[in-house]
Every structure is written in C-alpha cells, then in structure tokens.
Amino acid sequence: MTAHAQNLERFVGGEYQHGFVTDIEEDSIKPGLSEEVVRLISAKKNEPEFMLEWRLKAYRHWLTLEVPTWSMVHYSPIDYDAIVYYAAPKKSSANDSGNRPESLEDVDPIILQTYAKLGIPLHEQALLAGVKGATVAVDAVFDSVSVATTFKEELAKVGIIFCPFSEAVQKHPELIKKYLGTVVSYTDNFYAALNATVFSDGSFCYIPKGVRCPMELSTYFRINAANTGQFERTLIIADEGSYVSYLEGCTAPMRDEHQLHAAVVELITLDDAEIKYSTVQNWYPGDKEGKGGIYNFVTKRGSCRGARSKISWTQVETGSAITWKYPSVILKGDDSVGEFYSVALTNNYQQADTGTKMIHIGKNTSSTILSKGISAGHGANTYRGLVRMGKRAVNARNHSQCDSLLLGDKSSAHTFPYIEAKHASVKVEHEATTSKISDEQLLYCVQRGIPEEDAISMIITGFCKQVFRKLPMEFAVEAQALMEVSLEGCIG
Amino acid sequence: MKTKHILKIRSLFASIDGNDILRDLNLDVKQGEVHAIMGPNGSGKSTLAHVLIGNKDYIVTSGEIEYEGHDLLSLSAHERACKGIFMAFQYPIDIPGVSNMQFLKTAVNSLRKYRGLDELNAIDFIPHVKAKVKKIGGDEKLLHRAVNEGFSGGEKKRNEILQMLVLEPKLAILDETDSGLDIDALRVVAEGVNAYRSDTLKDQKGALIIITHYQRLLNYIKPDYVHIFMNGRIVQSAGPELAHELEAKGYKAWAA
Numbered sequence: 214m215t216a217h218a219q220n221l222e223r224f225v226g227g228e229y230q231h232g233f234v235t236d237i238e239e240d241s242i243k244p245g246l247s248e249e250v251v252r253l254i255s256a257k258k259n260e261p262e263f264m265l266e267w268r269l270k271a272y273r274h275w276l277t278l279e280v281p282t283w284s285m286v287h288y289s290p291i292d293y294d295a296i297v298y299y300a301a302p303k304k305s306s307a308n309d310s311g312n313r314p315e316s317l318e319d320v321d322p323i324i325l326q327t328y329a330k331l332g333i334p335l336h337e338q339a340l341l342a343g344v345k346g347a348t349v350a351v352d353a354v355f356d357s358v359s360v361a362t363t364f365k366e367e368l369a370k371v372g373i374i375f376c377p378f379s380e381a382v383q384k385h386p387e388l389i390k391k392y393l394g395t396v397v398s399y400t401d402n403f404y405a406a407l408n409a410t411v412f413s414d415g416s417f418c419y420i421p422k423g424v425r426c427p428m429e430l431s432t433y434f435r436i437n438a439a440n441t442g443q444f445e446r447t448l449i450i451a452d453e454g455s456y457v458s459y460l461e462g463c464t465a466p467m468r469d470e471h472q473l474h475a476a477v478v479e480l481i482t483l484d485d486a487e488i489k490y491s492t493v494q495n496w497y498p499g500d501k502e503g504k505g506g507i508y509n510f511v512t513k514r515g516s517c518r519g520a521r522s523k524i525s526w527t528q529v530e531t532g533s534a535i536t537w538k539y540p541s542v543i544l545k546g547d548d549s550v551g552e553f554y555s556v557a558l559t560n561n562y563q564q565a566d567t568g569t570k571m572i573h574i575g576k577n578t579s580s581t582i583l584s585k586g587i588s589a590g591h592g593a594n595t596y597r598g599l600v601r602m603g604k605r606a607v608n609a610r611n612h613s614q615c616d617s618l619l620l621g622d623k624s625s626a627h628t629f630p631y632i633e634a635k636h637a638s639v640k641v642e643h644e645a646t647t648s649k650i651s652d653e654q655l656l657y658c659v660q661r662g663i664p665e666e667d668a669i670s671m672i673i674t675g676f677c678k679q680v681f682r683k684l685p686m687e688f689a690v691e692a693q694a695l696m697e698v699s700l701e702g703c704i705g
Numbered sequence: 706m707k708t709k710h711i712l713k714i715r716s717l718f719a720s721i722d723g724n725d726i727l728r729d730l731n732l733d734v735k736q737g738e739v740h741a742i743m744g745p746n747g748s749g750k751s752t753l754a755h756v757l758i759g760n761k762d763y764i765v766t767s768g769e770i771e772y773e774g775h776d777l778l779s780l781s782a783h784e785r786a787c788k789g790i791f792m793a794f795q796y797p798i799d800i801p802g803v804s805n806m807q808f809l810k811t812a813v814n815s816l817r818k819y820r821g822l823d824e825l826n827a828i829d830f831i832p833h834v835k836a837k838v839k840k841i842g843g844d845e846k847l848l849h850r851a852v853n854e855g856f857s858g859g860e861k862k863r864n865e866i867l868q869m870l871v872l873e874p875k876l877a878i879l880d881e882t883d884s885g886l887d888i889d890a891l892r893v894v895a896e897g898v899n900a901y902r903s904d905t906l907k908d909q910k911g912a913l914i915i916i917t918h919y920q921r922l923l924n925y926i927k928p929d930y931v932h933i934f935m936n937g938r939i940v941q942s943a944g945p946e947l948a949h950e951l952e953a954k955g956y957k958a959w960a961a
Binding site: 651654665672 | 758760762782783786787791792794797798799800801802803807808811812813815816819851868872
C-alpha cells in the first residue's frame with residue numbers, strides 16, 4: 214500500500230461520535246405488526262376516528278405489497294415481525310392520552326442531557342442569551358415521540374403553528390385532514406404504507422399567508438431504544454406568499470443490529486410560497502465491517518401546488534448503513550421551481566441509492582439538480598434521478614449535474630438519470646463526472662506545505678462547496694465538521 | 706565572508722518506472738545564486754526537479770543530496786516544502802472548489818505551523834497576498850477563482866509564480882515555467898521572478914534554479930551560472946554567455 218493510500222485509509226476511518234445509549238425507562242409495545250398494534254398506537258395517541266381509519270387502510274394496503282428490490286442496495290431481508298413499532302420514554306408520556314410535557318421544565322433531564330450531548334440545546338433561555346444572531350426552533354423527536362418543541366410561543370405570535378404531529382392531530386385536525394397523505398399517499402410505496410400504518414409522531418408546521426418565518430425551524434430525530442423502528446412523519450404547509458427554512462438532523466446509538474428508519478416528509482407550497490428543507494443525516498452507519506447501522510428508507514416529497522412557488526431540498530448524507538431516498542418535487546403550479554442539492558458520503562460498507570424526482574406539470578416550471586457523491590472504503594454510491602416533463606409543461610427547464618468522487622480503489626459510484634419529455638418546448642440538460650483525488654493533486658498541495666490529510670479534507674470540501682453553500686450558515690459549519698468526522702482519522 | 710551551500714548534489718543516480726534518468730549528476734548551489742539548467746527534451750531536467758521536491762515516483766538509486774548542510778533524501782516531500790523548497794510545476798494541477806486565497810492561506814499557515822510560528826489571520830494575510838498579486842501584474846479576482854481551474858496556460862504559470870512570492874521559499878525551482886508562454890506572459894513571469902530575486906532571495910540568502918529549453922527567459926532573468934544537461938548529467942557549466950552559445954549552436958553540438 215502506498216503512503217497516500219494509508220493516509221486515505223486513516224483519514225476515512227473516523228469514529229461515529231453519537232453512538233451512546235441513553236439509559237431511560239421506555240414504554241414500548243411488543244414486537245410485530247397487526248391490526249391490534251395499529252389500534253394500540255392510535256389509542257396511545259388518543260387519535261380521532263379518521264386517523265385510525267386512515268392507518269387501517271394503509272395497513273391493509275401494505276399487506277398487499279412486496280418489498281421493492283429495484284435499487285442498487287443489498288441487504289438481508291428485514292423481519293417486520295421483529296421490529297418494535299412504538300417506544301417512548303416513560304416520563305414524557307406519563308399518561309397514554311398523548312399529552313406531552315407542557316414546558317421544558319417538565320421534560321426528563323436525562324433527555325435534555327441527551328440532546329445537549331448531541332449539541333442540540335433545548336433551553337430557549339440559553340439560546341436567546343447566545344451570541345448568535347440567528348436562533349433555531351427545535352422539535353426533538355426521541356424514538357417514537359416528540360419530547361420537546363422550543364419557541365412555540367414566539368412562533369405563535371406570527372401565527373405559525375410548529376408542534377409535534379400528535380399535537381397537531383389533536384389541535385388542528387382540519388389541517389391534518391386536508392393535507393395528510395396528499396403528497397405521499399399511503400399507496401405510494403412499501404415504506405410509505407408502513408409509515409402511514411405505524412407512524413407515531415414527527416413535526417407539523419403551518420406558515421400562514423404572507424408570513425416569513427422569523428427563525429429556522431428544525432426537527433432533531435434520535436433513535437435510542439434497541440430493536441425499534443422509527444417511523445415519523447413531517448408535514449409542512451407554506452400558505453400563499455410565505456417562507457420557511459427547515460432543518461432536519463438525525464443520530465442513533467451504535468448497535469450491532471440494523472435498525473429501520475422509514476420516515477415520510479410531505480411539503481406543500483401554495484402560490485408564491487417557498488420552503489427550503491435542509492437535512493444533515495448522520496444516523497449510525499455501522500462499524501468498519503458493515504455490522505449494524507440504520508436502514509434509512511425515507512420518502513420525501515414536496516408539492517409546488519401554487520404558481521411561482523418554490524421547494525428546495527438540500528441534503529448532506531453521511532450516516533446510515535443504507536440510505537435509500539429521493540427527495541422530490543412535483544411542479545404543479547405554473548412558474549414553480551424545484552431544487553435538489555445533495556452530498557452523499559459512503560465509507561466502509563455503507564450504501565447509498567439516492568437522488569431526486571422532478572415532475573414538471575405546470576408551464577414554465579424549472580428545476581435544478583446538483584448531486585455530489587463521495588465513496589470511500591467499500592462504499593457504494595448511486596445517484597438515481599428522474600426528470601419528467603409532462604404534456605402541459607410548456608417551456609419547462611431542468612439542469613442536472615451529478616459528480617462522483619472516489620477515494621481508494623474499492624469504492625464505487627453509479628449514475629442512473631431517467632429523463633422523460635412529453636412536450637417539444639422543454640429543455641433538459643444532464644452533466645455527469647467521476648473523479649478521484651489524484652496523487653498529482655496531493656503532491657501539489659504537499660509541495661506547498663499542506664499536510665496530506667489537510668489536503669484531502671480541503672479537496673473534498675472543495676468538491677462539496679456548491680452544495681454546502683446552499684445550507685443555512687449554522688448548518689453549513691456543522692455539515693463541514695461532520696464530513697471531517699466521517700472522513701478523518703487523525704488530523705493534526 | 707564565505708557564502709554557504711544551499712544545495713550539494715554528489716554522484717546522483719535516479720530512475721522512474723525502472724528507467725535510469727539521472728546518471729552521475731553533480732551540482733553545487735550557493736546562497737544568492739541563480740542557476741539555469743538547459744537541455745533537450747528527455748535529458749532529465751524535470752527529473753532533477755522532482756527528485757529535489759521528494760516526488761515518490763522518482764527513485765534515487767545512489768548518490769547524495771545535501772540541503773543547507775543536511776541530508777535531503779531522508780526527508781518527506783512535506784518536510785522538504787516546510788524547509789523552504791518550492792517548485793513551480795510544469796503542469797500545475799486543478800483543485801476544483803478551493804479558491805486561490807484559501808489555498809494560499811492554508812499553505813502559508815501550514816508552513817508557519819511547522820516552523821513554530823503563529824498562524825496569520827485574514828487581516829494580516831490578505832494585504833500580504835494582494836501586494837504579491839500586484840507584483841505579477843495580476844487582478845485580485847484571481848484570488849477568488851478555484852486553484853488553476855479554467856486557467857489558461859499563461860495564467861497557470863503566473864499563478865505558480867504568485868505562490869512562490871507568497872510562500873517565500875529558500876530554494877525555488879522553476880520547471881519549464883517559460884514553456885508555452887507568449888512574449889507578454891513571459892515578461893510578466895520574469896518580472897515576478899525578479900521580484901522574488903530582489904525581495905526574498907537576498908534576505909533569506911536563498912537560491913533559484915531555472916529549468917528551461919530556451920535562452921529567451923534568460924534575457925529577462927540573468928543567471929549566475931548556466932549548465933548544459935545531457936543524458937542525465939551536466940556536461941558543461943559556465944556563466945550566462947553559455948546560454949547564447951547554446952542558442953547559436955543548438956544542443957547537437959554537445960551531444961556526444
């Protein structure tokens with residue numbers, strides 16, 4: 214092995230830093246899925262009848278579905294009867310009626326400590342007193358339930374609803390009824406059906422007409438309990454002329470077994486509204502031999518229903534044993550805009566099959582896709598994207614760029630762009646590149662005095678720069694640090 | 706006062722991919738001196754440059770190199786850079802997404818860290834770099850472009866000289882920096898090199914090695930010594946007049 218290769222090896226061998234387990238009593242149900250379990254979850258959340266009906270329909274549909282096998286990811290079949298579909302910290306769900314702690318003071322300190330350890334402060338006081346100009350409102354989801362939501366009152370002043378999904382079901386059933394499942398139907402795919410059946414919480418957000426959300430909103434997902442699946446659901450509605458920037462972060466303890474995370478995210482923008490959704494996904498990726506890690510099978514989709522509306526997905530994917538997701542945009546409103554910016558990193562035995570779908574329906578709709586895949590170790594990275602220009606999508610435009618960077622000689626990268634154009638006026642462009650960090654680049658940097666490991670980090674950051682630029686400031690810093698942790702062994 | 710050796714090369718043999726390139730090379734370079742190494746394609750000039758910077762593709766099979774009185778061959782490429790050896794590459798490579806400014810700052814601070822100096826912050830660093838950009842007649846916009854990405858041949862060479870001025874090496878090696886340049890670009894590069902010569906070379910008591918095919922660069926940068934390189938070794942050394950003789954007679958006059 215050359216010295217370069219050794220350095221690369223050390224560099225990419227970083228340890229997962231969020232792998233601890235919080236020792237807390239959890240209220241969980243026995244493994245396995247049945248109508249009884251669905252009813253139990255719905256009862257635990259004290260849900261109205263329409264929700265239970267919807268879940269049962271989803272469950273019956275799910276029973277008819279086969280596990281999809283078309284992706285480039287490989288894993289042994291999941292035993293859906295071995296998964297625990299509901300787990301919640303006991304103290305935060307002391308009564309089964311779905312009530313949550315009213316204020317942060319009531320949240321179990323152990324949970325607050327867990328989030329503090331993860332660098333997610335849930336103390337509004339501390340945040341308000343902080344020097345940073347921008348504040349972030351957080352909805353913290355711990356296993357199956359939301360444990361804390363910050364800045365709710367601040368947001369309520371401008372009419373924004375930001376709360377756990379289960380609370381929205383109780384307090385705003387009309388909005389849930391109107392929008393739930395309208396972007397990602399329970400019939401959409403195997404995992405979406407499973408999610409609709411058993412999802413227990415998540416975040417709900419409604420931005421009223423003309424309101425520009427004064428702070429970043431975020432959801433922080435944490436899987437803690439063993440053998441548990443996390444099935445949360447996020448629903449964000451931006452009413453006419455409104456704007457919101459939303460962040461999502463995720464971590465999980467290091468466990469030898471694989472754990473399933475099958476979330477659904479639905480975004481809806483009405484006329485002239487904009488949603489910017491950013492994800493830094495850092496689920497436990499498994500160990501160096503590929504043992505353990507999260508299966509991240511997520512359905513994320515946005516619907517630009519209104520004219521001139523815009524949905525933008527930015528994702529930095531560094532974790533999970535397997536990532537399988539395609540944040541997409543349905544461009545229904547005329548002149549609407551869809552964007553997808555992605556950095557996906559796979560190391561050791563991680564696999565990622567990710568990309569996007571841009572479905573152009575309205576006139577003059579436009580979309581941009583920028584995907585950066587980095588593969589190290591035995592990592593396998595696949596970009597899969599669909600750009601569909603419908604019959605009425607007059608003058609629709611798309612530009613796609615997919616770049617892959619390979620580290621070492623055991624990693625792989627694949628690109629599968631699908632393009633369908635049904636109107637002669639549309640314009641679709643696709644560019645793809647694959648490159649390696651060359652010995653020449655490293656020699657060049659080293660000759661200028663830059664240590665090789667710093668040079669690798671600098672080259673990778675340079676490769677991802679166009680995407681990092683799209684992240685909100687605080688997140689961009691976190692993302693860059695995360696890339697370094699995921700890639701570095703021993704800098705300095 | 707006796708001037709000190711920067712570089713002492715004795716009976717150096719080196720190969721690449723199993724082909725012997727340098728064969729019994731000897732060279733002395735002292736403080737403040739400018740040496741021009743001239744020779745035909747394939748004579749081993751660039752090999753010498755790569756051996757000096759520690760490119761591992763080049764294998765030294767025997768011989769010795771002393772740099773400032775210490776063994777050079779036992780040092781890694783990074784250590785050599787940190788100890789002040791710089792090469793302007795013949796084919797500078799692109800680093801997409803990394804701005805020239807970021808690259809230069811990272812390099813300067815890496816060197817400073819190695820030398821036990823405090824890192825420079827942007828406030829101290831930016832004026833230093835901007836002053837150097839002026840010396841190569843460049844536009845400050847150059848600093849915000851990604852390293853060598855989309856640069857013309859001339860811009861790349863000029864960028865190499867900018868790096869040399871910013872990093873202030875003790876031993877600078879220009880590997881065919883003049884090849885592929887038009888007259889104007891050549892003049893700009895030569896001005897940059899002369900700035901290095903007057904600013905840095907004297908203070909740091911450093912030295913400069915210019916590797917070139919042609920005499921034309923030497924019209925702008927007057928060397929102290931000219932060496933003719935054939936088949937992996939120096940076949941003749943003399944003052945600057947040798948370059949003119951070479952231009953008139955061609956390399957064939959020296960081919961054995």
